[in-house]
Amino acid sequence: MARVKLAPMARQLDDARGRVRSLAPFALAALTLGACKGGDAGDDATTDESGLSESFDASSSTTLSTGDGDGDGDGDGDGDTATGESGDGDGDLCANGTIPITIRDFKAEHPDFEGTTGAEDGIVAEDLGADKKPVYAGDPSTGTNTTTGQANFDQWYRDVSGVNKTSTSTLQLVQDPMNMSTWTFDSDAYYPLDVHGDMDTPESWGFEGNAHNYHFTMELHTQFTYMGGETFRFSGDDDVWLFINDKLAIDIGGVHGELEESVDLDAVAAQLGISPGGTYDFDFFFAERHTVESNFHIETSIGCFVIP
Numbered sequence: 001m002a003r004v005k006l007a008p009m010a011r012q013l014d015d016a017r018g019r020v021r022s023l024a025p026f027a028l029a030a031l032t033l034g035a036c037k038g039g040d041a042g043d044d045a046t047t048d049e050s051g052l053s054e055s056f057d058a059s060s061s062t063t064l065s066t067g068d069g070d071g072d073g074d075g076d077g078d079g080d081t082a083t084g085e086s087g088d089g090d091g092d093l094c095a096n097g098t099i100p101i102t103i104r105d106f107k108a109e110h111p112d113f114e115g116t117t118g119a120e121d122g123i124v125a126e127d128l129g130a131d132k133k134p135v136y137a138g139d140p141s142t143g144t145n146t147t148t149g150q151a152n153f154d155q156w157y158r159d160v161s162g163v164n165k166t167s168t169s170t171l172q173l174v175q176d177p178m179n180m181s182t183w184t185f186d187s188d189a190y191y192p193l194d195v196h197g198d199m200d201t202p203e204s205w206g207f208e209g210n211a212h213n214y215h216f217t218m219e220l221h222t223q224f225t226y227m228g229g230e231t232f233r234f235s236g237d238d239d240v241w242l243f244i245n246d247k248l249a250i251d252i253g254g255v256h257g258e259l260e261e262s263v264d265l266d267a268v269a270a271q272l273g274i275s276p277g278g279t280y281d282f283d284f285f286f287a288e289r290h291t292v293e294s295n296f297h298i299e300t301s302i303g304c305f306v307i308p
Contacts, residue, residue: 097173097183099220099305104157104164105193105204106215111148112156113215113289116255120145123153123239123253128246132221133157134285146254146289156217156287164217167193167203171220173298173305181301190236190288190296192218210291218286223306226265228276230302233262236295239287245280247272258295279306 108114123144124134136153138144147153159166169192176182193213196204207213224230234240234250237258242250249263249272265274274280282305288294 098170099173099222100307101169101171101192101218101220102166103169103192103203104159104166104217105213106164106217107205108208108210108215110155110163110215111152112146114291115148115289116146117290118145118254119252119256119259120254121251123147124241124248124251126248128243128248128283132281132283134241134243157219157285165201165203165205167196173300176299181303183298183300183302185296185298187294187296190294192216212294214288214291214294216288218288220284221308222282223279223308224282224302224304225279225306226269226274226276227303228266230265230300231262232265232300232302233260233298235260235297236286237293238289239285241285243281243283243285245272245274246283255290257293281308 106113122137123146125137127135129135133154134157136147136150138147138149138153140150143149143152155163171185173183173185176184189212191212191214193204193216194207196206196213198207200206204213205215208215232242232250234242234252235258236252238255240250240252240261241248242263244263244265249268250261252259252261265272269275272280282302286296
């Protein structure tokens with residue numbers, strides 16, 4: 001499959017993004033991407049560095065007319081928000097950029113965490129499992145360079161009492177003010193479980209003597225309508241696997257520093273089995289397995305994610 005994998009991001013690109021990020025607080029309310037789910041659209045969100053969002057109801061201070069059944073009362077059926085964001089007129093909701101995610105916290109003592117380092121492809125199979133989980137492709141007993149076998153890997157994205165703790169949160173994409181067709185998430189310190197503090201809670205094992213909670217996995221499951229021309233780029237550490245239409249589109253496996261891979265959907269449409277106008281599953285899996293960094297950067301021209 002025609003994927004593009006690059007060396008760690010050029011620092012000048014990061015510097016430019018840093019300047020863009022400094023503008024985000026002034027633009028966020030008007031520049032958020034929507035998770036299309038049909039319904040009311042009065043809620044907007046603010047986002048901290050970890051991607052956790054704090055909602056507020058803009059409709060409480062704005063009087064809207066009635067009329068179209070989409071919940072925003074403007075008569076166009078497209079899910080416009082009270083803060084002035086506009087939908088696309090087709091009756092769906094693309095406004096607040098909030099994508100639900102599931103996070104599982106692990107202890108550093110887990111056999112697949114804080115172990116051998118190194119980038120490696122091929123940890124997971126090309127096809128997503130019927131249960132919407134990655135299928136382990138390493139030797140079931142002896143594992144791979146950075147994993148220890150199927151039994152331990154299968155715990156990464158499944159609830160296992162005493163092994164991991166599960167919580168839910170959100171990932172917020174925002175529109176790039178320098179390129180209105182691009183949506184981004186940008187963090188050089190992605191520690192979404194730090195919000196629970198350095199203590200044993202139902203959601204977290206705490207920091208385990210570290211500066212942050214470094215040992216966790218994250219998954220998200222959404223859908224999008226393929227229009228033609230879309231791209232998706234991820235840069236970060238450690239493992240990342242993206243499946244589109246149940247086919248592996250990005251493979252950044254292993255324990256490593258920041259790596260980047262991108263996919264041009266037009267170039268791999270045949271391999272993925274996608275055609276313009278179709279709506280397809282988008283399943284994303286991430287693992288942070290080692291101190292002392294957690295980088296997480298998304299850049300995409302996919303304009304609307306649909307919550308199934």
